[in-house]
Amino acid sequence: AGLEPPQVDDEDGGQPENAPEPLPADQRTLRVHGLFRLPDLTAATTVVTRTKRQATRTLTAVYHDTDDLRLARWGATLLRREGGADAGWHLSLPVDGMDGQPEQVRLPLSAGAAGEVPGELADLVLAFSRRGPLKAVATLRLERTPYSLTGADGKVFGQVIDDTVSVLDGEHVAARFREIEIEPRVEGAPLAPVVDALVAGGAVPGTTARTIAVLGPVIQEPPDVPEPQIVGPEDPAGAAVTAHIRRHARAFLLQDVRVRRDLPDSVHQMRVAARRLRSGLKVFEPMLDVEWAEALRTELGWIAGELGVSRDTEVLQARIDLHADEVGEDFAGLIRAVVDPALSGQWHDARDHALNAMLSKRYRLFLDDLVDAARAPRLN
Secondary structure: EOOOOOOOOOOOOOOOOOOOOOHHHHHHHEEEEOOOOOHHHHHHHHOOEEEEEOOOOEEEEEEEEEOOOOHHHOEEEEEEEEOOOOOOEEEEEEEEEEEEEEEEEEOOHHHHHHHHHOOHHHHHHHHHHOOOOOOOEEEEEEEEEEEEEEOOOOOEEEEEEEEEEEEEOOEEEEEEEEEEEEOOOOOOOOOOOHHHHHHHOOEOOOOOOHHHHHHHHHHOOOOOOOOOOOOOOOHHHHHHHHHOOOHHHHHHHHHHHHHHHOOOHHHHHHHHHHHHHHHHHHHHHHHHHHHHHHHHHHHHHHHHEEEEEEEEHHHHHHHHHHHHHHHHHHHHHHHHHHHHHHHHEEEEHHHHHHHHHHOOHHHHHHHHHHHHHHHHHOOO
């Protein structure tokens, strides 16, 4: 059907050498039946002048999570992939809650001793896993055949990836299905006609995500701290308390991940969430178990204080840099040359101190208490 015989052009089984990274936002996945045949894309579209089949390769991916799939329910995915150019540990993290394209963190296969989750990745998802141990929860095997797509200019602009996916239970194949992925290889690749041709040939768009097929429908359940409900005047006062705690507990946990990644304004936003939780617990105190609320406020104040030194140093350095020019050009450079290294060293020390606190047993216990509070606050 206009497809050339298998050829081995490179090490990764289909990605042209020096090709741009794929654009995940443009990637499309289609479900097809086992006997599906790729249509002749050179005849079915005006954008493809040549397709070239690459060698079929076998890839495996071992998904890691807690027993109750806490990571997946927060929209995070942690797996160890073997085979192909992207072998290694892959961590996908939610951005700004559950919206936007996930952030990707990758480490080599050697980062995890004997297949265990590398400590660096385990620490990043501590706010989600808390004291739940991370372990292998599912294994997936892919028989992958990529087809490169060449345009009228003679350059490869994308590829169609034909995957036969097997979900393994030990050596037993628990489930098997087939998917077609369409990926760009250049920005602005004309993929829509390719998708249309595949759909016209029998592919089904908008199918269930692979992680759902692998891990099961439980990952569609809400995370440990669900989105707060909208509270109206007719709702009981306890609903307002629960909504407040859930809203800011979610912000706190998501900012925890961002703080560990040293992303902009993350420390500030994590402290804001802690402050709003503490304020809410105080305001709603007449409706709460006082001893319980005060214990939670104490722990929130403690971790906010641990984060405070790095935040204060960050703000001080920014203000000094901003106002250095006010003393004249002759002194501005001297001020920055002396102050910036000193405050930078202080900031790194403060950050290390805060991160150590965020790995402590006390903090892990506090995270469990915070999640419990968001699920069911102790109302009078």
